[in-house]
Amino acid sequence: MTGSEPADPAAPAPRRRGRPARTAAGAGPGARERIIAAARAEFAEHGYDKASIRGIAKGAGVDPALVHHYLGPKEKVFAAAVEVAFAPALAVPDQITADGPEQVGERLTRFILGVWDDPVTREPLLAIVRSAVANETAAAVFRDLVASRILGRIADELGVPDAGLRAELAGAHLVGIAMLRYVIKVEPLASAGLDEIVARVAPVVQHHLTGP
Incomplete structure (x- = not known):
C-alpha cells in the first residue's frame, strides 16, 4: 500500500502505548480482585524476590499487561496484596x-x-x-x-x-x-x-x- 491509499477500515485501531487492549485476556469485572488474590498466592509460595508479574497474571487468568494496568510494578502489586491481607x-x-x-x-x-x-x-x-x-x-x-x-x-x-x-x-x-x-x-x-x-x-x- 502506498502513502496515498486510504487505510483499511477493517483493520484494528492501534493500541496506545502502556495500556492493555480492551480484549486482553481476563479483562472485565473482577479482574483486579483476581489479580490481587493471585498475587497473595504467588508471594506466599515464592516470596517477594522470586514472585513474578507473569506468574501472578497466570494465576489470575489475565494478560500480564493487565497486572501493570491495574496495579503497576511489582512493589505496588505487593503493596495492594499486603493491604488486602491487613x-x-x-x-x-x-x-x-x-x-x-x-x-x-x-x-x-x-x-x-x-x-x-x-x-x-x-x-x-x-x-x-x-x-x-x-x-x-x-x-x-x-x-x-x-x-x-x-x-x-x-x-x-x-x-x-x-x-x-x-x-x-x-x-x-x-x-x-x-x-x-x-x-x-x-x-x-x-x-x-x-x-x-x-x-x-x-x-x-x-x-x-x-x-x-
Whole structure:
C-alpha cells in the first residue's frame, strides 16, 4: 500500500502505548480482585524476590499487561496484596481507642494476636512477614503500612508524650511474640492458650502505651 491509499477500515485501531487492549485476556469485572488474590498466592509460595508479574497474571487468568494496568510494578502489586491481607487490622485503631486509653493494651494485644491465631488471616500474614524479612522493598511496604496505617493512628489517639515511640515499642513487643509463637513456634509459647498469652502480655503493652 502506498502513502496515498486510504487505510483499511477493517483493520484494528492501534493500541496506545502502556495500556492493555480492551480484549486482553481476563479483562472485565473482577479482574483486579483476581489479580490481587493471585498475587497473595504467588508471594506466599515464592516470596517477594522470586514472585513474578507473569506468574501472578497466570494465576489470575489475565494478560500480564493487565497486572501493570491495574496495579503497576511489582512493589505496588505487593503493596495492594499486603493491604488486602491487613484489611481487618486497618480498622483496629478506631476500635482500640474508642473507649479511652485505660484498656488499650488489652484490646490491642487481643486483636493483634487474635488475627495471628486465626488460620484464615495467619497464612497471608506469614507470607508477608517472610517476604519483608528477606527483601528491603517488601520490608519498606510492610513498614509503611504498620507504622503509618496502624501504629501511627493509635499514637495520634493516645494523648501522651512520645506517643509515636510508645506505639512502636508496643508493636515491636507484639510482633516479636507473634514471630516466636506462629513463625518459629517456640514452646511452650506456641502451645499456650490465647487468653493466657493476652493476660500476661497486655499489662506490658499497656505500660508501653500509657505508663510513666
